[in-house]
Amino acid sequence: MLQKEKHNDLLQNALNIKKRFLQMYQAANAGHIGSSLSCAEILTFIRFGWMNETDEIILSKGHAAASLYSLLAEDGTLSQSDIETYYKNNTYLAAHPPAGKIKRIPFATGSLGHGLSIAAGLGLASKLKKNGKKVFCVCSDGELNEGSTWEAALFIVHQKLKNIVWFIDRNKLQGFGRTEDVMQMEPLADKLKAFGFEVLEADGHDFNSFEKVKDSFNEATKPIAVICNTIKGRSWKQFEDKLDSHYLPMKDNMFDSINAEIELHYQQTLIK
Amino acid sequence: MRKEFALAIIEAKKKHDNLVFVTGDLGYMALEQVMEVFGEEFINAGVAEQNMITVSAGLAHEGFIPFVYSIAPFVALRPYEQIRNDVCLHNLPVKLVGNGGGYGYGIMGATHHCLEDIGALRMLPNMKVIVPLTAEDVVQAISFMVKDSSPNYLRMNLAAKFDFEVAEFAAWRHLKKGEKATVIGTGPVLQNIVNAYAELDFWCLSVFPVIEIPDALIESIERTGKVIFIEEHLGEGGLRETLSFHLLGKLKKAVQVLSLSASGYPSGKYGNQQWHQEENSLAGESLKNRVGSFLS
Numbered sequence: 001m002l003q004k005e006k007h008n009d010l011l012q013n014a015l016n017i018k019k020r021f022l023q024m025y026q027a028a029n030a031g032h033i034g035s036s037l038s039c040a041e042i043l044t045f046i047r048f049g050w051m052n053e054t055d056e057i058i059l060s061k062g063h064a065a066a067s068l069y070s071l072l073a074e075d076g077t078l079s080q081s082d083i084e085t086y087y088k089n090n091t092y093l094a095a096h097p098p099a100g101k102i103k104r105i106p107f108a109t110g111s112l113g114h115g116l117s118i119a120a121g122l123g124l125a126s127k128l129k130k131n132g133k134k135v136f137c138v139c140s141d142g143e144l145n146e147g148s149t150w151e152a153a154l155f156i157v158h159q160k161l162k163n164i165v166w167f168i169d170r171n172k173l174q175g176f177g178r179t180e181d182v183m184q185m186e187p188l189a190d191k192l193k194a195f196g197f198e199v200l201e202a203d204g205h206d207f208n209s210f211e212k213v214k215d216s217f218n219e220a221t222k223p224i225a226v227i228c229n230t231i232k233g234r235s236w237k238q239f240e241d242k243l244d245s246h247y248l249p250m251k252d253n254m255f256d257s258i259n260a261e262i263e264l265h266y267q268q269t270l271i272k
Numbered sequence: 273m274r275k276e277f278a279l280a281i282i283e284a285k286k287k288h289d290n291l292v293f294v295t296g297d298l299g300y301m302a303l304e305q306v307m308e309v310f311g312e313e314f315i316n317a318g319v320a321e322q323n324m325i326t327v328s329a330g331l332a333h334e335g336f337i338p339f340v341y342s343i344a345p346f347v348a349l350r351p352y353e354q355i356r357n358d359v360c361l362h363n364l365p366v367k368l369v370g371n372g373g374g375y376g377y378g379i380m381g382a383t384h385h386c387l388e389d390i391g392a393l394r395m396l397p398n399m400k401v402i403v404p405l406t407a408e409d410v411v412q413a414i415s416f417m418v419k420d421s422s423p424n425y426l427r428m429n430l431a432a433k434f435d436f437e438v439a440e441f442a443a444w445r446h447l448k449k450g451e452k453a454t455v456i457g458t459g460p461v462l463q464n465i466v467n468a469y470a471e472l473d474f475w476c477l478s479v480f481p482v483i484e485i486p487d488a489l490i491e492s493i494e495r496t497g498k499v500i501f502i503e504e505h506l507g508e509g510g511l512r513e514t515l516s517f518h519l520l521g522k523l524k525k526a527v528q529v530l531s532l533s534a535s536g537y538p539s540g541k542y543g544n545q546q547w548h549q550e551e552n553s554l555a556g557e558s559l560k561n562r563v564g565s566f567l568s
Contacts, residue, residue, distance in 0.1 A: 099362050107358060108357060108361055113322075117322065117358075118326055118329065119330070120323065120326070121327035121330015121332075121333070122330040122333065124327060124330065125331045125333070125334030125335070125336060126334070128292070128331075129335075147322070148322040148323055151318075151322055152327075154320065155317060155318070155320065155327065
C-alpha cells in the first residue's frame with residue numbers, strides 16, 4: 001500500500017495531467033481523448049511513482065500523445081508555452097509523438113506494434129551495458145493485433161529482459177469495434193503466460209494496484225506483463241467505454257462536465 | 273562477398289567495441305567465427321525481422337552500432353516500415369546487410385531475390401545504400417559504414433573480378449577508359465559487360481542516393497554520345513531512374529540510351545543467378561546482342 005501522502009500526490013499529478021490534456025484537446029478540437037483518459041494513471045504512476053531519472057517511457061499507443069505531453073509538462077520537461085503549440089502548425093507536439101526533438105520521447109510512435117520492440121532494444125542495450133536502466137512500455141490492447149508486438153514479446157522473454165515493464169492498457173476497445181469482436185484477445189493472460197511472462201493484473205486507474213505491481217516486479221524471476229484493466233474515456237460520461245471516445249472531440253458543455261467528473265473522482269479517492 | 277564480410281566485421285569489432293551483430297537466424301557455415309568473436313554482443317533475433325530492426329534501432333539509440341544481417345529481401349523489404357520509422361526517421365547508425373541482392377539466391381526463387389532494394393531504401397531519409405563491386409570493396413565499405421553516423425544498407429553479391437586494376441572503393445569510380453559508349457553500372461553485374469565489350473568507357477556507382485555526377489563522366493557521355501546503364505535491379509527506382517534525372521540537368525547534347533536492368537521473371541521460370549541474368553539481358557549472348565545492336 002502507498003503511504004497516504006504519496007497516494008494523494010499521485011492523485012494530484014493525475015488530476016493536473018488530465019485537466020491539462022483536456023484543455024489541449026479542447027483548444028485543438030481534437031480526438032483521441034478516450035485513449036488519454038484510459039492511460040492517464042498508468043503514465044502518472046510510471047513517472048511519479050516508479051521510474052528513475054535515467055529510465056525511459058515508450059508510449060507505444062502514440063495516439064494518446066496528449067497525455068504524454070501533459071505528463072512531461074507536469075514534470076517540467078515541457079513548458080506551458082510548448083503545450084500551447086499542441087496540434088498547431090509549426091509545433092513539435094503533433095497528434096503522435098515526434099522523432100528526436102523532445103527529451104523523454106526517444107522515439108516517434110503512432111504506427112502500432114513498434115513500441116515493444118523499441119523497449120526491447122533499449123532494454124537489451126541496458127542489459128549489455130549493465131547500467132540498470134529500466135524501460136516502461138505502454139501498449140494499447142488493440143495493438144496486440146500486430147504480429148510485431150508478439151515478435152517483441154518472444155524476444156523479451158528469450159533475452160530475459162527483466163528491466164522492461166510492459167503495461168497493456170486493456171480498455172477492450174480498438175479503432176472500429178470492441179477488441180473481442182474485431183480480433184479476439186482473450187484469454188490474454190494465458191497467452192502472455194504461455195509466452196513466458198510473469199503476468200500481473202491491475203486496476204489501471206488505481207495507484208495502490210500499481211504499487212503492488214511494483215513490488216511484484218522487484219521479486220519477479222521473469223519479464224513482467226501488466227494487464228491494466230481500464231475504462232476508455234473514463235470520466236467522459238456520455239462516451240465512457242464507447243468507441244466514440246476514441247475519435248470525437250468535445251463539444252458543447254462536455255469540457256466542463258468531464259472536468260467536474262475528474263474533480264469529483266479526485267475528491268472521492270483522496271485519502272483524508 | 274560473405275567471407276570477406278565476415279573477416280572485415282571481425283576486424284572492425286577489434287577496433288570498435290560498440291559494434292553488435294544482429295542476425296535474422298542466418299549465418300550457417302558463414303558467421304560462426306563472427307559469433308565467437310562478438311560473444312554476448314552477437315544476437316540471433318530469430319526469424320522476426322520487424323522486431324530485429326526496431327531492437328537494433330534501440331541499441332543504436334544507446335550508443336551501439338548494430339550490423340543487422342539477413343538475406344536481402346528479409347532485411348530490406350519485410351521490415352520496411354521499421355526501417356523508415358525507427359531507424360531512418362531518427363537517423364540512427366543501424367547498418368543493414370543484405371546478402372544476395374538481385375538474383376543472388378538463384379534457384380532459391382523469387383521470394384529470395386531482391387530487385388527493389390536500392391530503390392526502396394535510397395529514398396528513405398538519411399539512408400545510404402552501398403553496393404560493393406569487388407571483394408576488396410567489402411572491407412572498405414565496412415570501414416565506411418562504421419565511421420558513418422547514419423543508417424546504411426550494404427547490398428552484397430558474388431564479388432566481381434577484373435584483369436585490370438580497380439580503383440579503391442568510392443561513390444564513383446572510373447573503371448576503364450574506352451570509346452563508343454559510356455557504361456554506368458552498379459554492383460558485380462558490371463563485369464558481364466566489361467568481359468563482353470572491353471573497349472567501352474566504364475564507370476561504377478557504389479553509393480546511393482546520388483549526390484553529384486563527376487565532370488569527367490559528363491565529358492565521357494558527351495564524347496561517346498551513347499550511355500548504357502547496367503544494374504541487377506529494376507530500372508524503375510534503380511540506377512537508371514536516378515541517373516536519368518541527374519543527367520537530364522547536366523548533358524548539353526542529346527545522347528542515345530540503353531538500359532540493361534532486371535525485369536523480374538519474363539518466362540516465369542527459375543534458374544541460377546547467371547540464368548536469370550541471361551533471361552534479363554544482363555549476361556551472356558542476350559547481353560551481347562542487345563549491346564551489339566545498340567553500338568552498331
